[in-house]
Amino acid sequence: MRTVHLPVHGSRLATDVHLPPAGRARRHPAVVIRTPYGRGSHTAEACAWAARGFAVVVQDVRGRHGSARRGAPEEWRPYAHEAADGAATVRWVRERPWSDGRVVAVGASYAAYCALVAVTGDRAAPAPPPAEAPDAVIAAVPALGTAEVARERSGVERLLGRAGWWAAHGDRSDSDPTALDARLARAPELLAHLPVATLPDRLGRPLPSWRGVWHAPREDLVIARAGVARVPLLAVGGTHDPFAVDTLALWRRWGGPARLLVGPWGHALTADPGPGAQHHIAVGQTYARWARAACDGTLEHTARGVVALAGTPRWHRVDSAVPAGEARAYRFDDDRCVRLLHGAEFVADPDRPVRSDDLRIDPDRADRTLLLTEPLARPLDLLGPASATLRAEATTACADWFVRLVALDADGRAEPVAVGSARTARPVRDDAALRVDLGFLARRLPIGTRLRIEVTGHHFPAHARNPHTGEDPVTAVRLAPSRRTVHTGGSALLLPAARLHRTDAVADPIEEICT
Template sequence: MNRTVRVAGLATDLCLPASPGRHPAVVLRTPYDRRRHRAELRGWAARGFAALAQDVRGRYASPGDWHPYGGHEAEDGSATLRWVRDQGWSDGRVVAAGASYGAHCALAVAAEADAVIAAVPALGLAETAREATGPERLLARAGWWWEHGDRRVPATTPLDPSALERLPLTGVLDLPGWPGLWRAHRRDQPAAPVPLLAVGGTRDPFAEDTARLWRRWPGPARLLLGPWGHRLTAEPAPEARPGHRLDLGAVYVGWARAALGGALTGRHGAVALGGSDHWHPAGHPVPATPYPFGAPGGLRLLHGAEFVADPERPVRSDTLDVPRDGVPDRCLLATPPLPRPVDLLGPAEARLDAVADTPSADWAVRVVALDPAGRAEPLAAGIVRRTRPGPFRVPLGHLARRLPAGTRLRVEVAGHHFPAHARNPHTGEDPVTATRLAASRRTVRTRGSALALPVVRGARRIDPVQEIQT
């Protein structure tokens, strides 16, 4: 049964197993209302774990000032873990767990925990603000900050979409903490040689952060990556199949028992192949298959080898429509129909030889799958910021998809991906503070440019639960 206590001065729900004695504990710290986790706490307790959910400082019932991604999470998390270990019902072992911002809280105390579950991890202030390749993540950050930043409880009205058009970027929201988001610098992520379970969705904006955390973790690490969005199995992607339905609670419990029992070694995991019912091992390198621009059997140039990227009329991220007339605003290419099904499993990228006539330029690449009826579905997207010409690469994320025969791939190379990402003003000024916009003329040299896809043949199928828990 849940009861509310004060731990380190913060509002905390505690749920203990019905059986007496000492138990391992699971600690979840969240800015999204601890009360939403009460059913989850009961599930952990029913399986022999003491379970706690805590409102972080300054949110909901916890006192203090709320400073997202500030130093309080490590301080308060450490105090909470010490309190847990001092209780008579504790056997001293603690799993720090959380999703999204909660994963940030769990990672902040990784060195003091015995195991860590980090689901769809929003790793830090700078990490959430910008892509690793430079461009600013506008839509997701503005939406989150409007709802949660500088507020004890979430906003009750939605963000006005027209706010995203405002210049400078620091003026998009009238909230005290908003400008500081764009001044933040990336820091080394907390890590410890304890077991880690990293969970993500291929449709989640932090999917690459999840995979990178898993790859760099110094202790035993497991990765579970499914065809889901930020809410994981509660947000299945269109390519999800019945075989991708998992009881994540049961997976977490089984993994936690194995982790606390010292049964886990090495680094491996499971990735779902969207469009099929199969799961495959994570981390196995797949040689890239190039689809050259402008070559027979590759990507046929439809138009726009030369185009104009105008931030006053940016290529939008929230529609798959492609203009058919006027001055091209993107380079557009397409493959012939695939003669047979293709499985894509691993990182994809675009290799571009392209130039811009402005001192700074963003290059956005979007890959769209067109079914035989011509219906469009987004497959991959990436964006990089460049200050010099010449060949370069645009990472497109981790793909895990089966494409049926007859599918065509459409590739768009553009100068913007708005409102998902802020507009590059093309003036050489910082996009965060710029108030002037200028058009940029672009040239994509088809010779030397290609789409590189991880085409896999005969991949080994696995049981994801067994892969995670052994």
């Protein structure tokens, strides 16, 4: 391994080059990883790629770690320079004597964004010409932009995840992954202080970019431009990842050969929460084999992939439509299968919000509509998008609505299944139907499972509290309660009840995505 400092657009990017055992004596396809998290954290991954015959380039993005100027630190502006810097890096790689000209851009989370915009371009740079674009992309749990990761598609602000990321990485050249947890240990009510915009003051260090997070325009340019891409894509995600919807949208819209690999994983692509060991994948072997097929041009020009069905050892094939069984409707007014326990009327009080980190129910608090299904008489396989339809009213013009779905086993143990949000700004007492998307589900619910359906006005601290005053939740300092009414007639939970057979199962998911 050797380190070079690549001059790019007024900066010098610290770049580690790992060559296969044959070294410079031969030309190799190259893997490019551009990361804000420290190129040293990818050493083992780079060595594994090199052992499989790839030259590997791992680079700190502009303003981070080794790519930050000494003496006069260069400000890191997340998402600002990645398309142009990525194109320059790909061009440089192709000019090296050890390169055979083929380049695979690889990344997870923010680094997946870096890999993708090397093909699609971003707000500051158009799509690069072929000489400066990679020949294939592996994008895992992609975090696609400042505004895209700060808010749900409903517009609701993600608080805990964004506070943790910016505390750890924002406006600094290095990282401290424990920053938020350490501060919360000393000040447990840190995230409850208002306004949200002044969080950096309470963290104890400046974050000049924090306010801009909430004002950045949401354009989804990577997804919008995905249709013109012609290079192969491998999109990797988890059903418990907050950005799963973007992974699926990217795969569906990609213009070149596209493969999808989704398991019962969180953002770190580990089992979080729930069982996942039975769906373990040898990631290095999978990525390398797919990259070889992509570089050799042997992938069929289709959009397909595999999804793990949690609760079983099975993987199932999917195409760009995503298989969907019949939508099973749990109507709130059908007491043969759903019981309203309480809360057809409740108060959403931002001073006492429903907690996202606590599945317990306090029977003395009227802060949600609570429903419970009858126990399942047979296993239920869920594969596809879930949603809820609400006929509901609020006494405040601006209101957030959360639907949380929880599985209860025969002993009453609770496990989260899905959560979705919607935001309304309609006139008071308007009870038109409201749709709440609950994301993509892929799991088996065993016999005896009951589903608990909760309709709430807050989901804190995962999401910022709606103040119910009509003010921006990021800058608001006043809070007001909002009385809610959920009409059981016209309200329903819609689940993708798939009719799966063993013939649908995939014996080897790696074979499926690498052909």
